[in-house]
Amino acid sequence: MDSTKSTDEAAVNIAASKSAKGKAPTTNNVITKATPNPHGGTKRGVAIFDFVLRICALVAALAATITMGTTDQTLPFFTQFFQFQASYDDLPTFTFFVVANAIASGYLVLSLPFSIVCIVRPHAAGARLLLLIFDTVLVAFTTAAAASSAAIVYLAHNGNSNTNWFAICQQYGDFCQQVSGAVVASFIASVIFIFLVLLSAVALRRH
Template identity: 80%
Template sequence: MDSTKTRDESSIDIPQSKSTKAKTTTAIATTKAITPHPQGGWKRGVAIFDFILRICALVAALAATATMGTTDQTLPFFTQFFQFQASYDDLPTFTFFVVANAIASGYLVLSLPFSIVGIVRPHAVGVKLLLLILDTVMVAFTTAAAAAAAAIVYLAHNGNPNTNWLAICQQFNDFCQKVSGAVVASFIAAVILIFLVVLSAVALRRH
């Protein structure tokens, strides 16, 4: 029994020193600081893809604006009182088309710096939300202009016998080709803007 007491008295608990606790806490904090954020690379890749899509949409919108804005054809034959000429500003729909795509082009130019901010700071929510809202507005704007112009281009190619609308593309072939190309470019810009809206929404959803 005396030996048992002696063994119990000889076992002394050594408390953990404050310096050891401090070192352990520092090591844990350092490990947490070094561990990278798992979504940082993915969000930066999405931001880079967003920037590339904006450049593509800008090129398409500028092409649509320039093509439609320079469309003008005069037939080689004319009379003393009439000259057969077709120009985009003869139709208010085509004028609206030029203005809408010009506004979209200007917006895309101004949105490029914000897209670069998204690349530098991939976790910034405010910039992405602002671009999402404005991109949605531009989608509606460009789609409305392209759809309205497409209806006029269809009438120019096929006419409408019920309302005595004559097809003019047999005479104004160059004019119709240019306005058709401008409408296609505008629809391409609208589709790219739709992709931008979806991309921004997914990025915000996974934030």
């Protein structure tokens, strides 16, 4: 009887060991690995490009502000009682141009820290949305200033015979060159702002 029991117990142990080998490992032994987000690198690249564009727009807007704000030319005459002077503040359009581009320059300086936040944290939607809103406002602001000043520059170069507005650029050559350069720089800043809006829209679309 004892030999029969020992034989049956050995057979049960062998069967139990075989069944244990065929079982799948439990969930406690499974090590899961976190897969990296493929969009993280793309978002960081967009944020870096956004930062570079903001620096370029700052340079353009600041150049437009300084160039227009320092535009002043006095025609030489024999006596000091008859002098003709052209300055940017003689025209309200040019004054608005200086104020608008100065505001754009200040905003771009303040927006750089938010752009850095977007580089460090590519998935931060709040900072990106804030930049998108203010960039859109500055697109309209700088475009209006550049377009209105471009109309005045056109009249300064060509005049308007129907309204008896004479072209003054033949006399005030330096003045016209400076204001023309300022208008071109402001248009460059406006185009960069448009690209910034598109970049922010693309970054938010990927969230």
